[in-house]
Amino acid sequence: MSSVSDTLQTIRERVGQVVVGQETLVERLLLALLCNGHVLLEGVPGVAKTLTINTLAKAVKADFSRVQFTPDLLPGDLTGTLVYDPRNHTFTPEKGPIFTNFLLADEINRAPAKVQSALLEAMAEKQVTLGKETFPLPKPFLVLATQNPVEQEGTYMLPEAQVDRFMFKLKVEYPSFEEELLVVQRMARAEPLLEINSIITIEELMQMRAELEKVQIDEKIERYLLRLVDATRHPENYDLDISQYIRFGASPRASIYLSLAARGQALMNSRDYTTPQDVKDVAHDILRHRIAISYRAEAAAMTSDDLLETILKQVPINV
Structure with missing residues (x-):
């Protein structure tokens, strides 16, 4: 590593x-x-x-x-x-x-x-x-x-x-x-x-890249990153009042890339295990172009990064 x-x-x-x-x-x-x-x-x-x-x-x-x-x-x-x-x-x-x-x-x-x-x-x-x-x-x-x-x-x-x-x-x-x-x-x-x-x-x-396959990601972290992606589709399930700003949320490809990038982030930091912070570090760069914002969001000068920041603060790491 x-x-x-x-x-x-x-x-x-x-x-x-x-x-x-x-x-x-x-x-x-x-x-x-x-x-x-x-x-x-x-x-x-x-x-x-x-x-x-x-x-x-x-x-x-x-x-x-x-x-x-x-x-x-x-x-x-x-x-x-x-x-x-x-x-x-x-x-x-x-x-x-x-x-x-x-x-x-x-x-x-x-x-x-x-x-x-x-x-x-x-x-x-x-x-x-x-x-x-x-x-x-x-x-x-x-x-x-x-x-x-x-x-x-x-x-x-x-x-x-x-x-x-x-x-x-x-x-x-x-x-x-x-x-x-x-x-x-x-x-x-x-x-x-x-x-x-x-x-x-x-x-x-x-x-x-072969070394990347050796980096472990716990199921709890996988569930956390899945909640982040799901919050872009169903924000009301996480007490988020932002559904009017989102036309559609991130695809399942976002979940795959989040998991892969989080493990890559761990490897770049000489670790063979993934932490929730690794997921947070890459979340904006992976999700910002996968959230389609509504006209209401544009009128309010709100970007997908703003919505993601709200999601990252609200969605719990552990349930």
């Missing part, structure tokens, strides 16, 4: 030499690597979303692709297509950039519905269909996507089914004053130093 946490700490430190002031973001991205879960990053431009993902990908010796999502992007630009060979009168599959270990989907909400549908198959089934053939994606396969919550022109709402496939939705905030000073000192030069060497291989990453 300690060897895994030591390796992750080394990655944190190396990434921190390039990326300033995003410790929580880096921590969650490492947790996603450990749990094999897709990540959606939301933040205004210029807060190092793309830089952080690029740097982390370099820390793991794996295949990496970056696709800039635009309104004119076609599914074939992402998945690949069939190329006709006139000499043999056959079609040959030409694989696209999605055939990689880490896919950076930059500004994912700028692509139209057909592209999102193609990406959804890859995220859910870990495979891509070209013509009549289905091709498995490399292992591991992770989608690390970014989106800008401010600029809405030329963007498309992500389908609920696709949003639910993201294990985490992370909010990337502005750096503090002192952190931004360090950013300026590092980056305001003709050629900023952004290089980072590989720290672990794919094989070592898979070994770390």
Whole structure:
């Protein structure tokens, strides 16, 4: 257990030499690597979303692709297509950039519905269909996507089914004053130093995931995290007067991811057992995009994070 946490700490430190002031973001991205879960990053431009993902990908010796999502992007630009060979009168599959270990989907909400549908198959089934053939994606396969919550022109709402496939939705905030000073000192030069060497291989990453299977989670904690998820669907059962603010609650996939992420959090802290605090630590990042708030909540300037905070305070750990 300690060897895994030591390796992750080394990655944190190396990434921190390039990326300033995003410790929580880096921590969650490492947790996603450990749990094999897709990540959606939301933040205004210029807060190092793309830089952080690029740097982390370099820390793991794996295949990496970056696709800039635009309104004119076609599914074939992402998945690949069939190329006709006139000499043999056959079609040959030409694989696209999605055939990689880490896919950076930059500004994912700028692509139209057909592209999102193609990406959804890859995220859910870990495979891509070209013509009549289905091709498995490399292992591991992770989608690390970014989106800008401010600029809405030329963007498309992500389908609920696709949003639910993201294990985490992370909010990337502005750096503090002192952190931004360090950013300026590092980056305001003709050629900023952004290089980072590989720290672990794919094989070592898979070994770390095998360690995750050894982390225990008690049934009482499982029941606690299930109560948290159930409170997003039936808040009145927990004396919560918030049902008018919720259109629908979290799916069963939320319960699975909560359990997995809580165990991953324990492993990152060199423990082979899970605590209720581990569940609380990851609850916001796993549940915030799985709660659909109502128009009444929007009118009251209430977010899903506000509702989750109320749920975490009210739902008992032990019953």
